[in-house]
Amino acid sequence: MTNLPIIAEPSELASALDNDQLIILDLRDPSSYAKAHIPNAISFSLSEVVSSAPPIGGMLPSDEKMSQALSRIAFAKEKHIIAVDDNGGPQAARLIWTLEAFGITNASFLNGGMTAWLAEISAVDDTVETPVPTQYQAKLHGNNSADRDYILQKQSNVQLLDARSLGEFNGEDLRSARGGHIPGAIHFEWSQIKGPDMKLKALEDIQPLLNAAGFKKDKEIVAYCQTHMRSSVVCLVLKALNYSEVKGYPGAWSDWGNQSNTPIE
Numbered sequence: 001m002t003n004l005p006i007i008a009e010p011s012e013l014a015s016a017l018d019n020d021q022l023i024i025l026d027l028r029d030p031s032s033y034a035k036a037h038i039p040n041a042i043s044f045s046l047s048e049v050v051s052s053a054p055p056i057g058g059m060l061p062s063d064e065k066m067s068q069a070l071s072r073i074a075f076a077k078e079k080h081i082i083a084v085d086d087n088g089g090p091q092a093a094r095l096i097w098t099l100e101a102f103g104i105t106n107a108s109f110l111n112g113g114m115t116a117w118l119a120e121i122s123a124v125d126d127t128v129e130t131p132v133p134t135q136y137q138a139k140l141h142g143n144n145s146a147d148r149d150y151i152l153q154k155q156s157n158v159q160l161l162d163a164r165s166l167g168e169f170n171g172e173d174l175r176s177a178r179g180g181h182i183p184g185a186i187h188f189e190w191s192q193i194k195g196p197d198m199k200l201k202a203l204e205d206i207q208p209l210l211n212a213a214g215f216k217k218d219k220e221i222v223a224y225c226q227t228h229m230r231s232s233v234v235c236l237v238l239k240a241l242n243y244s245e246v247k248g249y250p251g252a253w254s255d256w257g258n259q260s261n262t263p264i265e
Helices: 010-016 030-035 063-072 090-101 113-120 148-157 166-170 203-213 230-240 252-256
Strands: 022-026 051-053 056-059 080-084 107-110 159-162 220-224 245-248
Touching (some): 080 090, 080 113, 107 113, 148 220, 148 252, 220 252, 230 245
Parallel strands (some): 080 107
């Protein structure tokens, strides 16, 4: 195991590079990975652990699909995964959230991704890593996941966090058959927590924003966006800030907004 926090800085990862229990997953385009990546990193596509059934996207994978993905990277329960992307966090955060849905919490998000790594550490390699596969058997727990039925049943008892843009929230930017938001949802655009150079803002700067929006640490929060990518970043930050019960909605608005009978505001 490593001592990396859920949101890890490049310097913290650099100090742990020699730890043989660490698995670094590079979620960038394979061509970018081939040119230069963090030493020992393995190229990984988020599509390996995300399923879709158009027009609904961003759903959880089957146990079999997750098992194949984790076995390919030689995962075992004593290993620690760190996720790296280059687009500000949605891919890496979604991977962390998906791992948690399968009961895997020994995982970290590289703050700032490859952009921050190159700026602060710069050590890279071009060796394509091909780990010897394991036979890991993944099992969905789903404790951090809320589906449409769950939200319909518990809507009055949870705080719904809509991480999309204001245009999507208001129904002006239509990305599903129907626009708008889930009744009672609080708009909290994920871009509010982004800092400079692809990094997240400091947690002490994000907490007042959540307070101002009305989110309570003792309330259950269900976050969603279009396919639970952007909202995965918010879930990550909420966990890092010790919010007691945080769930994400896989499928998200691509599910809710493409139904004919779900309530919409």
